[in-house]
Amino acid sequence: MAAASEASVPIADAHEVIRVVGARENNLKNVDVNVPKRRLTVFTGVSGSGKSSLVFGTIAAESQRLINETYPTFVQQFMGQLSRPDVDALENLSATIRVDQERMGANARSTVGTATDVHAMLRMLFSRLGTPHVGSPQAFSFNVPSVKGAGAVTIGTGPNKGKKERRSFEITGGMCPHCEGLGEATAIDLDELYDKTLSLNGGAIKVPGYTADGWMVRVFGESGFVDADTPIQDYTEQQLHDFLYKEQVKVKIQNTNMTYEGLVPKITKSMLQKDRDALQPHVRAFVERAVTFRACPECGGTRLNEGARSSKIGGVNIADAAAMQITDLAAWLRTVDAPEVAPLIQGLRETVDSFVDIGLGYLSLDRASGTLSGGEAQRTKMIRHLGSSLTDITYVFDEPTAGLHPHDIERMNALLQQLRDKGNTVLVVEHKPEVIAIADHVIDLGPGAGRAGGEIQYAGDLAGLRASDTLTGRHLDHRARMKPSTRSPKGALEIRGATQHNLKNVDVDVPLGVLTVVTGVAGSGKSSLIHGHLPRFDDVVVVDQSPIKGSRRSSPATYTGLLDTIRAAFAKANGVKPGLFSANSEGACVACKGLGVIITDLGFQSTVETLCEVCEGTGFSDEVLEYTLEGKNIAEVLDMSVGEAAEFFAKGPAQVTLARLIDVGLGYITLGQALNSLSGGERQRLKLAINMAKKGAVYVLDEPTTGLHLADVDNLLSLLDRLVDSGNSVIVIEHHQAVMAHGDWIIDIGPGAGRDGGEVVFEGTPADLVAAGKTLTGQHLRQYVGA
Structure with missing residues (x-):
């Protein structure tokens, strides 16, 4: 282990550090280390060296386990059971909040607005200022239906206290009744649900999981509404209706009370109302084959009923506000002036401005949270904590720069420092030198990966790391050089008139037989251009970081x-x-x-x-x-x-x-x-490994440097060269300047994000981009190569 320099972290007493003794989680080898509290500590090391095992698997896991144990047993039953990490002792832990790159759940009702509480604040604003006045904040919620009814209530005061009295009630929600707040209408191809020439016992239902001898099919066959041995084409009109659309009703099957429901509403709830990307592959394939999705004709895709859409502030309703690009929403909020709700408006402005500061100003609040990338999801989660009044919290980040252009990393650094300056402990697992540079304290693990890692190589300040002989210290100032010559293209894939998402009628030729790097700030339109158009060509192999089912x-x-x-x-x-x-x-x-x-x-x-x-x-x-x-x-x-x-x-x-x-x-x-x-970057490299046998293929890689140590980036570049030299074409969507410098051709999308992007702002070699230096990417690449 290199000599540690603790000069940058004055420690008053033993309570000023998180003390880890004998950590053995995964590949950690009896690690002893002190992590300073109320400081920004960056954990470095090659992929698989043990960084996540120490930070997430040990420190964060034990903090969460101890917090869970403080809840009553009744509450604990709804929490996942956490086991104690393999560690001898952990001292001076504080409450830990994990801000990782996991996708934000598989809930079709979750949006960027609901996931960050901004939509709740907007609902409050419209309930106070919207005209005409339509009700409380729930009247603007697409997750709350409008319901009228009556029921028994217990009287709580007066001489009749304790008696039950029947009273009518009315709940005014904002949910569109047609699409039930999902914003989509579905058209189901019944021929994909069942084979009408067969009976239920003969295997008529074609929906995944509905086998002829399975329990779900038995409920249909033994319900008394249909005959399990009769071909569906011979059902009466009533039988067909009961089979497909009957509402929930109790039936007795083999002396067991069961709930019967028509096939269409049953699969609607179990499959169609869930995030399609989170479904198992065979279920997702069935849904895509059997169902056509379109914007709800009644609400126009806004998810809201007519009442919620009718109430406006300055001509803008809540659906309009949620659909705005967040930079536009921030500008609109500055036009709303109402002293009676000034604190609410100020809170909204600060939260929305945080989206812009964190590089997510191109999103909209109505964007489904399940469609966010890992980096976008992590930064969206971060919004919740920036305005928090809590202090002395330990925040744990997993590569917060993932998916960020060098231009945006500076703003991310400022936000990490802002969290620290509020009196919190900030732990960051990261490879980027720009983030390591702002650390108060660095803990480097290694020396290698897997069994060759799991040891502390260095702990101290940045100057000490740079002077150390560790792998990270040696590569901290390493820079990839531009190649003296670039390969010549052998044809091109033509994209014409691309308008997906924010693309502005883009025409571009993606060269073949070379290493092409597609660049631009987050949200500029890179993925829309490449993933939205290249997969339709033959021999295109898309290798991304999506979960492996x-x-x-x-x-x-x-x-x-x-x-x-x-x-x-x-x-x-x-x-x-x-x-x-x-x-x-x-x-x-x-x-x-x-x-x-x-x-x-x-x-x-x-x-x-x-x-x-x-x-x-x-x-x-x-x-x-x-x-x-x-x-x-x-x-x-x-x-x-x-x-x-x-x-x-x-x-x-x-x-x-x-x-x-x-x-x-x-x-x-x-x-x-x-x-x-496996992390997202590891999943992508695993997919690449099993697809490398193809020759003459077009490989599309999405940020392959994610999770890679500085020392491993050179190995990745060598791999990309081998792929191209063996007759393939490689197209990389990437922010890392080393990959840009090593490319044969660069397609830069911008100039900004969201509405301000969607154009090709440069096409040419890396040397030409540096020489021109007019785009954000060109400026940062010029600084990187020292030109």
Whole structure:
């Protein structure tokens, strides 16, 4: 470990640091470290070195677990059960707020406005100032329906106290009754729901999960409303209506009370009202095949009923305000002058201005939160905390610069410092030198990744890090150079008249046979141009950071197909069936069914997962573990890192896939680790590895430097060169100046974001961009290369 310099962090006493003793979570090796409180600490190190294990898996996880334990048992039952991190001691923890890049939930009713409480403040504003006056704030909520009815209430005062009295009530909400506040109307192709020539017992229903012998189909067949053995085409009009559209009603099936509901409303609630991107792939494919979505004809996609839309402030209704680009909303709010609600207006202005300051001024409040990228989601979550009155909180950030142009990183830095200056502890996992430069304290982990990491390499100030001989210290001032010559294109993909989202009738030729870098500030239109138009061409392979769908049993070995090769090798060496080496079938531990953990349902509390003592977490039976290959059993092989496995399988079909995983910088991940433990950047590199076999393909990569250490960026550039030199075309959407400098051709989108972007502001070589220096990208690239 390099000599630490604590000069930049004066520590009055032991309570001024978060003290970590013996941290062993994931690959951490008995880490002891002090993290200064009320300071901005940046955690550095190569991907897989243990940064997230220390910050998120240890410090943040234990803080959340301890807070959860302060709630009553009744409340705890609705919380996820958290296990204690593998650490000897954690002292002086404060309440921790994680601000990560996870998508903001799979709720079709969640928007940027509702996720940040800005919409709640707008509803309050319109309920006070809107004319005509239509009611309380809930009258402007698209999640609250308007309901009239009557019911029994208990009288609480006077001589009749305790008696029940029937009273009428009316709830005035803002939900559009036609689309139920979703903003979309759906047209369902009934032929995709069922085969009318078949009966229910014959497998007529084509909806995923509705098998002929399944419980859901039995409810239809045994309800008494339809005959399960009659082809649907022979149903009476009433039977067809009951089968498709009948409202919920109680029925008794095999002496069990069940709820019967028509097929259309049933799948509408279970599939169509959820975030489509969050559905399992086969369900999403069915929805896209069977359903046509369009803006609701009654509310015009605003989600709101006529009453909510009728109330206006200065000619603007709440739907208009929510649809504005946030920079325009900020300008409109400055025109609203009402002394009676001055504090509310001031709060709204400050919150909306925060969106602009954080680089999200191009969004609108009605944007579905599920459509935000990981970086956009993290910055949107950050909005909640900027105006908070809480102090002495520990904020934990996971690469907050992800998706940010160099121009926007300065503003992000200012916001991180603002949180610190309010008396909070700010912990940031980051690779960008611009963020490391503002740190009060740096903790560097390594020296390598996976088993080669997990140790503290340096702890101290920035000057000490720069002087240290650590990998991060050596690369802190490293700069990629522009190539002396660039490749010549071998044709082009033509995009003409692109108008998706904010694009302004864009015409551009994307060259083939070279490394093309698409640049521009966040929200300028890069993704709209590339993802919105290139996939329609043949041989285009899109490799992005989206989650990889799969079960809790999915791993890099299963995703890449390596597990099939490994099982075949074990089977051949031992003269048994390959299926024996599957934790999903024959080879599974009888106690945990191959999961490696025992899941216990505590009834009134959440379920608890504990390591299976029978198989010790391997998921395999003792019989399977007796079979070996070159002295290793199947569990030991799956516990190998990719790099270790490449040495173990030095020859054979597994070597090709393992070599590709190493090429994309994933030599440190283990074959059997859960896919959901991979970061967005790791997921993208995993997808790239399994697609690298193609020749003559057009690869589209979306910010492949996300999660990469400075030392790994050069390796990525070498990989991109190899892809191009082997006959492929590579198109990279990227903010990292090293990738820009290394490109053959740059397409710069801008000049700004949202309405202020959507144009091609430069096409040419990196050298030409630096020489021109007129765009924001050109200015930052010139500064980076020192031109």
